[in-house]
Amino acid sequence: MADLGIPQNTIEVLQKYHFRAQKKYGQNFLVDPGVLERIVDAAGITDADCVLEIGPGIGTMTQYLAERAGRVVAVEIDKNLMPILEDTLSAYANVTLVNDDILKVDIGRIVEEENGGRPVKVVANLPYYITTPIIMGLFESHVPLESITVMVQKEVAERMQVGPGTKDYGALSLAVQYYAKPEIVANVPPNCFIPRPGVGSAVIRLTRYQEPPVKVEDEARLFELIRAAFNQRRKTLVNALGNAAGIGVAKEQVAEALKRLHLPETVRGEALTLEQFALLAGELQ
Numbered sequence: 001m002a003d004l005g006i007p008q009n010t011i012e013v014l015q016k017y018h019f020r021a022q023k024k025y026g027q028n029f030l031v032d033p034g035v036l037e038r039i040v041d042a043a044g045i046t047d048a049d050c051v052l053e054i055g056p057g058i059g060t061m062t063q064y065l066a067e068r069a070g071r072v073v074a075v076e077i078d079k080n081l082m083p084i085l086e087d088t089l090s091a092y093a094n095v096t097l098v099n100d101d102i103l104k105v106d107i108g109r110i111v112e113e114e115n116g117g118r119p120v121k122v123v124a125n126l127p128y129y130i131t132t133p134i135i136m137g138l139f140e141s142h143v144p145l146e147s148i149t150v151m152v153q154k155e156v157a158e159r160m161q162v163g164p165g166t167k168d169y170g171a172l173s174l175a176v177q178y179y180a181k182p183e184i185v186a187n188v189p190p191n192c193f194i195p196r197p198g199v200g201s202a203v204i205r206l207t208r209y210q211e212p213p214v215k216v217e218d219e220a221r222l223f224e225l226i227r228a229a230f231n232q233r234r235k236t237l238v239n240a241l242g243n244a245a246g247i248g249v250a251k252e253q254v255a256e257a258l259k260r261l262h263l264p265e266t267v268r269g270e271a272l273t274l275e276q277f278a279l280l281a282g283e284l285q
């Protein structure tokens, strides 16, 4: 099958199958061989790897992955794409196609079956409408994985990478940075896709830490505090946490904890590092 990274080949496949990209599934097909190579390079794919691809579309990146990886498992929600994928990937014996919703399927079981429970590499040009639930779902479910290399909306990539004191810093930055080291590896303009998305895109690599960079007794408590702090990000931490349902601490307790951490009583969540949030979680256990 012809290289679908070349725009004309993608157009031909779409025409052959009378396939129209579905907005509701975030379908924007990547048509730039340079960007495709860049993604597979950034993910460091070798024949020792089992790759989990989310949303193969018509199989463009799947082709590039199958050339280099030992195995590729691709999970696609749109059943209308399955006959196309069977066709465009017919030359590759190392690809398994799964027609399912990545947010519902048991990824742990797939990794167990396809890679004997050893860590996989996730590579994808993600559907942008569910970027955060996909990434957080992968981390929080503790599926064995080495890295996640994905195309996402540019602003979202920036949010994952920034530190305190910037407007993009928030719950997503802290959650991602608790689990992985983020690195933006490429910026990708809309004209690299058919159809063109209305936003700029970026490729980000998240390399999973063996051990989180901070130690906490209770992970769930840490994330509860982070979410509460950024739910009301313009408020001071004393007010945001003291007011929050389910947190179960009084304003005075937050104020005392901040004092013990040598932080000002008027500090906002957006000024705290991951380490400071971890210390605060310890104080408010």
Ligand code: SAM
Pocket: 025, 026, 027, 028, 029, 030, 031, 054, 055, 056, 057, 058, 059, 060, 061, 075, 076, 077, 078, 100, 101, 102, 103, 124, 125, 126, 127, 128, 130
């Ligand atoms: N990988 C292809 C490429 O690079 O050209 C397509 C990428 S397109 C941005 C996103 C893909 O994810 C689409 O094929 C879409 O149907 C699929 N998708 C959307 N929601 C999904 C879900 N919940 N589970 C699995 N795949 C999904």
